[in-house]
Amino acid sequence: MSLRKPALDPRTVEAVVASGYPEPYRSRVLPRSKRRIGDALGLTRIGINYTLLPPGKESSMRHWHTHEDEFVFVVEGELVLRTENGEQRLTAGMCAGFPAGSEDGHHLINRSDRDAVYLEISNRDRADGAHYSDPEVDLAWSPPHAPGRFTRRDGTPF
Amino acid sequence: MSLRKPALDPRTVEAVVASGYPEPYRSRVLPRSKRRIGDALGLTRIGINYTLLPPGKESSMRHWHTHEDEFVFVVEGELVLRTENGEQRLTAGMCAGFPAGSEDGHHLINRSDRDAVYLEISNRDRADGAHYSDPEVDLAWSPPHAPGRFTRRDGTPF
Numbered sequence: 001m002s003l004r005k006p007a008l009d010p011r012t013v014e015a016v017v018a019s020g021y022p023e024p025y026r027s028r029v030l031p032r033s034k035r036r037i038g039d040a041l042g043l044t045r046i047g048i049n050y051t052l053l054p055p056g057k058e059s060s061m062r063h064w065h066t067h068e069d070e071f072v073f074v075v076e077g078e079l080v081l082r083t084e085n086g087e088q089r090l091t092a093g094m095c096a097g098f099p100a101g102s103e104d105g106h107h108l109i110n111r112s113d114r115d116a117v118y119l120e121i122s123n124r125d126r127a128d129g130a131h132y133s134d135p136e137v138d139l140a141w142s143p144p145h146a147p148g149r150f151t152r153r154d155g156t157p158f
Numbered sequence: 159m160s161l162r163k164p165a166l167d168p169r170t171v172e173a174v175v176a177s178g179y180p181e182p183y184r185s186r187v188l189p190r191s192k193r194r195i196g197d198a199l200g201l202t203r204i205g206i207n208y209t210l211l212p213p214g215k216e217s218s219m220r221h222w223h224t225h226e227d228e229f230v231f232v233v234e235g236e237l238v239l240r241t242e243n244g245e246q247r248l249t250a251g252m253c254a255g256f257p258a259g260s261e262d263g264h265h266l267i268n269r270s271d272r273d274a275v276y277l278e279i280s281n282r283d284r285a286d287g288a289h290y291s292d293p294e295v296d297l298a299w300s301p302p303h304a305p306g307r308f309t310r311r312d313g314t315p316f
Binding site for chain 1: 161162163164165166167168169195196199200201202203204206226227229231233239241243246248251252253254255256257258260262264277279280281282283
């Protein structure tokens with residue numbers, strides 16, 4: 001059965017394997033793939049990716065957003081959610097939410113032996129910036145550089 | 159296993175069986191139940207419900223939004239998506255998206271013999287209004303009445 005818009009089977013959207021991170025962070029997330037299903041559906045006020053994270057990989061470096069609420073919903077497999085207060089195991093049907101401006105950095109890690117799939121959803125706000133929480137991660141994402149470019153914490157380019 | 163915020167098992171959130179619709183529309187959706195998981199997670203810029211639709215019931219009357227993108231993702235069961243161009247069958251893992259201002263009204267109908275569960279997600283915008291697409295549905299939802307009150311199409315109260 002082939003769906004037509006406004007309906008969509010997420011698995012029919014192109015899977016993009018890409019990251020704006022420099023090394024050594026890039027290798028910690030790739031070959032994570034994202035299917036940009038919000039874009040495919042013509043949505044502009046919310047962004048929605050259908051994301052596949054292979055075993056051993058991280059969704060992102062641990063971070064929080066200044067102007068965007070973020071929500072994740074596990075579709076398949078098993079992920080570890082890591083925040084300031086430690087780790088929790090999320091299986092299919094479980095979710096997590098990160099309010100804009102809440103300074104508790106988060107990311108997901110696939111510590112299982114099979115692919116995990118999740119939805120990641122946020123409102124879109126051009127003023128948004130991201131702060132990275134782990135001391136060893138020297139990354140920043142903030143206007144006016146965003147969207148499009150990561151810098152070091154002090155704003156200098158890689 | 160009990161999750162703590164920012165993680166959440168949607169099924170642990172209270173299921174609210176309620177509708178702001180007057181009759182005869184109210185009986186067409188209830189006892190649909192919504193678990194307000196975005197609220198439970200402290201999100202304010204996006205709204206997220208985990209919604210259960212029993213057999214024979216409709217998600218809403220067919221409508222479109224002026225200022226809010228809307229997205230649905232089927233978690234369990236089977237739903238019929240009805241839009242201007244007809245009907246499509248959505249099963250678990252499929253989705254649909256409705257850009258703000260796109261005048262193609264939509265709703266979901268459970269024509270199966272078991273409960274269906276879906277996520278419904280939108281950005282939040284106080285300027286939002288909803289227009290109802292089927293001629294026999296004499297409903298309107300528009301500022302300054304919203305949020306909180308439906309009227310007839312001509313703005314008069316029920």
